[in-house]
Amino acid sequence: MTFTLAIVGRPNVGKSTLFNRLVGKRLALVDDQPGVTRDLREGAARLGDLRFTVIDTAGLEDATDESLQGRMRKLTERAVDMADICLFLIDARAGVTPLDEALAEILRKRSAHVILAANKAEGAAADAGVNEAYALGLGEPIRLSAEHGEGLNDLYAQLMPLS
Numbered sequence: 001m002t003f004t005l006a007i008v009g010r011p012n013v014g015k016s017t018l019f020n021r022l023v024g025k026r027l028a029l030v031d032d033q034p035g036v037t038r039d040l041r042e043g044a045a046r047l048g049d050l051r052f053t054v055i056d057t058a059g060l061e062d063a064t065d066e067s068l069q070g071r072m073r074k075l076t077e078r079a080v081d082m083a084d085i086c087l088f089l090i091d092a093r094a095g096v097t098p099l100d101e102a103l104a105e106i107l108r109k110r111s112a113h114v115i116l117a118a119n120k121a122e123g124a125a126a127d128a129g130v131n132e133a134y135a136l137g138l139g140e141p142i143r144l145s146a147e148h149g150e151g152l153n154d155l156y157a158q159l160m161p162l163s
């Protein structure tokens, strides 16, 4: 059985970097499919022996501070409704922000399966941010580095029983 994973989180936490790593060059295969919008990018992902659909939430980079929270909420709710599992990314170097907390609240209420990951976790500079992530009430965070490809084995271990 396959599943759909939505990568959610505020702008700049590394969602697209992770999406690209999971999808590789296979994005081209799904790029022309209907239902792929500017705000939600869909790709065929591969992680070890797992094959699944991954959704990247985007299109918020140009939002002003005032419009960001509302748009983020709507987009996240759409992604959650399309997905079987949500991967919620925070930026371990920045720590937990008010926008992260707002998204965590949506996910706690709305999504059956949430995997929490502290991205940009390579190196000791990320330790404080990783520890802050426990307070989001979404369980133990995975330490991830989308850019360096670290922590993907831990992501695999969490996805495997859900697949």
Ligand code: GDP
Residues within 6 Å of the ligand: 009, 010, 011, 012, 013, 014, 015, 016, 017, 018, 119, 120, 121, 122, 144, 145, 146, 147, 148
């Ligand atoms: P998005 O807005 O959530 O899609 O974030 P992006 O994937 O566009 O990444 C935002 C910035 O964070 C880019 O400059 C990335 O190179 C950087 N970035 C992404 N993943 C990592 C990581 O694991 N470690 C570090 N240090 N930087 C990262």
Ligand code: MG
Residues within 6 Å of the ligand: 015, 016, 017, 057, 058
């Ligand atoms: Mg992006």
